[in-house]
Amino acid sequence: MQLKREKIVADSIQLLPDHIANQIAAGEVIQRPASAVKELLENAVDAGATEIRLIINDAGKALIQVVDNGKGMTEADARLCFERHATSKIRQIDDLFHISTMGFRGEALASVAAVSQVELRTRRPDDEMGTYIEIENSMVVRQEPCATAPGTSIVMKNLFFNVPARRNFLKSNAAEMRHIIDEFIRVSMAFPHLFFSLSHNGQQVFHLDKGSIKQRIVQLLGNPYAAKLVSVQEQTDYLNIQGFVGKPDTAKKTRGDQYFFVNNRFIRSAYLNHAVMQAYHDLIPGDSFPMYVLFIDLNPEQIDVNVHPTKQEIKFEDEKIVYAFVQAAVKHALAQFSITPTLEFDIDAGIQQLDAVSKPFTDEQQSAASNSTLFHTFSKQHQAHFIEKGSGGAGTGFVARADIDKGSELAGLKNWRDFFQPGQNSDSSLTARIDTESTGAFDWDPPRKKWQLLDHGDLLQVQGQFIITPTHQGYLLLHQQYAHERILYERYTAALVGRPMAMQRSLFPATLDVNPADSSLLTDLIPDMALLGYLIEPFGQHCFVIQGTPADIIAGNEKAAIEHLLDQYKHFSSDVKFSRREKLIRSLAAQHAIKPGTLLTQKEMRQLATDLLNCTQPNITVTGNPTFIEFNLDYLNRLFGG
CATH class of the missing domain: 3.30.565.10 (Histidine kinase-like ATPase, C-terminal domain)
Incomplete structure (x- = not known):
């Protein structure tokens, strides 16, 4: 059946x-x-x-x-x-x-x-x-x-x-x-x-037009690169590397101007990008990305381009050796053109009169030196940890760091202001107690009046980055940049939903030349930017006229502000969860926020704190960073054993 x-x-x-x-x-x-x-x-x-x-x-x-x-x-x-x-x-x-x-x-x-x-x-x-x-x-x-x-x-x-x-x-x-x-x-x-x-x-x-690699780079990426390119040229038996990298001052917040070509085929490789980033180590900030256009030529048998439909991802037979060559080539190029820092020594004429220089190294002295313990520890593999304490010579001058620090955690604390200086005398356990025991930064249940500012008393700015604001319950430690970002974000959000921001017309409008990719991006953003106080009009091919800016933009900084805005916008563009308007207002908030090191008056600090506490969500930025930490009286008393 x-x-x-x-x-x-x-x-x-x-x-x-x-x-x-x-x-x-x-x-x-x-x-x-x-x-x-x-x-x-x-x-x-x-x-x-x-x-x-x-x-x-x-x-x-x-x-x-x-x-x-x-x-x-x-x-x-x-x-x-x-x-x-x-x-x-x-x-x-x-x-x-x-x-x-x-x-x-x-x-x-x-x-x-x-x-x-x-x-x-x-x-x-x-x-x-x-x-x-x-x-x-x-x-x-x-x-x-x-x-x-x-x-x-x-x-x-x-x-x-x-x-x-x-x-x-x-x-x-x-x-x-x-x-x-x-x-x-x-x-x-x-x-x-x-x-x-x-x-x-x-x-x-x-x-x-037909030309050299450098000419094509300038044609495509813009004239500002014309005088800021460093040539990379390395030829080996395994592969050849040529192209250009940007000087450290061309580094941006986005990865836009980064190109790898393997046998003239554009590829994406986070692994090789890391090699270039390592070559720029200590030359650019950690959150910046260098510009580079690098061509790698090697035997086609050493790669497999048939691993992705668009052929933008390839496999190397030995990617570690390619990584090493790329890093070395970029480092060599930067050093050759005096981009990397170098040490210069002036020879003291008195050194030439020392016995170690003027007199011959006798056989007895060579034998004594080669039989010494210090010589063996440096001439044999895996022997460095056998250096004896107090063995004489240079060794007697070394003191273990642990011996200095033991039992003296607060020895370097000169005064109370140092407590707020980042990177010094920081105690991870103390930080953990602040996060867990102090209420405020991430606790939005208490009533808003809890953070009511005192009408009297001065506010204190610490290290040009933090603001100490007294309250009825203790004090708030504000991060001035993050606080301003939250204020601007909510202000820009309101502007895009029906309350356009005030704009001031420029007496002498500035012209802005951008590359074709940025020109297309800026054209797309012009309508929304008008609601945020920017009046920008197309003016020929890849050129724009800045007719007006928000009232808080200092005259003369219009071009730099928009260039940084485009750079910041592209920084968000890889995250698909953001809409175009969300990317724009986040970019503007990050761009226009007060930067660390900006000194503020009493009036400015009080206005910043007041505006922050009037926000709908004052305790965090849109990226999740805390805008302030509260230190209440109970917690402060416990710190001092009260």
């Missing part, structure tokens, strides 16, 4: 139709317009083109066109190139380990044809006529001979027209255009000997 029932049940596994399978596969390669741009530009490079033009309409949603003067294709190749896994680069499995081209898997054009309406015109230089092919939904609609220039022109129209759900996930035009510019920069930077251009909605964004 059971067997009979199994025969009635229909089979449930079926083969997908080709057009559905192609659309699913296309999702791995073509995620947004920028993905198609990357694939088409790389194909043009592989075709041997010397001039490549990218034309974009509506941020790639309406049109993406790439025109090159490469070798073109025959009629048969022009039709076959849109089939899945059709490639001219791979003949046998061993070819995967000798890849020297950008594309090789035969998925790009098939994916493009699956999610857009495609028109292809191509001709080889020796052919009299070219080939025109029109494809829609992976099906060839039209094919005929045509007159066209040597090379290939491929047009993508109406991206994701047949996958509306995926089209709905695309961001705004400004956001998608930024991604397109990023991909264009990565490809064009890898091939400075080729001409590239980019036009958007009829306006030229980039016109990149």
Whole structure:
């Protein structure tokens, strides 16, 4: 009976139709317009083109066109190139380990044809006529001979027209255009000997003439880098490294201007980025990131580029040796150009008269020195810990740190102000007691009047960073920067929901030149920034006029304020949980908050404390840092044994 029932049940596994399978596969390669741009530009490079033009309409949603003067294709190749896994680069499995081209898997054009309406015109230089092919939904609609220039022109129209759900996930035009510019920069930077251009909605964004790597970097990332690049050149038997790194003063709060290329292919590698960061150790702040454009050339057999659909992540056969070479190359470059600190010694003429210098080192002295205990501890491996205490010479001058500190934890406390100085005489156990026993910083249940400020008495600023504010129950220790960030955040939030901030017009408006990527970002932010007191107007290509700023911006600092704002905004852009407006107000709050070291008057300190306690949530910043810690009388008495 059971067997009979199994025969009635229909089979449930079926083969997908080709057009559905192609659309699913296309999702791995073509995620947004920028993905198609990357694939088409790389194909043009592989075709041997010397001039490549990218034309974009509506941020790639309406049109993406790439025109090159490469070798073109025959009629048969022009039709076959849109089939899945059709490639001219791979003949046998061993070819995967000798890849020297950008594309090789035969998925790009098939994916493009699956999610857009495609028109292809191509001709080889020796052919009299070219080939025109029109494809829609992976099906060839039209094919005929045509007159066209040597090379290939491929047009993508109406991206994701047949996958509306995926089209709905695309961001705004400004956001998608930024991604397109990023991909264009990565490809064009890898091939400075080729001409590239980019036009958007009829306006030229980039016109990149052939030149050197340094010229291409300046063309793409901006003129400020022209005098702030340090050349990196290292050649070894295993790999070659060349490129440029920025001087320490070019470091930013974001990772934007960081590019690794392996065999001219842009890659992402947190491991190699760490190598560069280590080379900059002690040269830049810990929360800053250096600029670099580094090209690594090594045998294709030593890497595997076939580990990710976009080929931006690769595997090294021995990544540790690559790490070491990158770190050493950058360190050497910085030292060679006198970027890293060096020690200089002036030789005292009296040293030349010492016996150790002027007299020969006799055989007896050599024998005595080589037989000494100190000599053996430094000349043999794993012997350093056998140095004897008080063994004479330099050794007698060393005293263990533990012997000094034992039983004298408060010996270095000069006065009560030192207690609040960060990094000195800090007791972790005391800090823990403050966090657990003092109520306030994270406890929002008590009534607000608990933190009511005293009308009399002066406030005290400590180390230009903290403010001691007396209250009826004790005192509050405010972090002035975090407190101001909370105040500004709530002020900006209110401005975006119907209470625009006051703006002051500039008597002499400043002009701001930015790179194309930042230009697209700033254009997207202008409407929201107007509500926050910034009046910014486009003024030509990648140029803006600052007509007005918030009232608290000091005249003359407008350009720096907006440049830092863009840098801060990009710092948040990697976190997908933030909306555009949330990123903007967080960036502005961090940018305009009082920085450590700023001295405040009594009036300013009292106003800051009052504004903080009037916030809806005064105890923490939006990032979770405490704005103040409360020290109540009961806790203070317990500290002194009361």
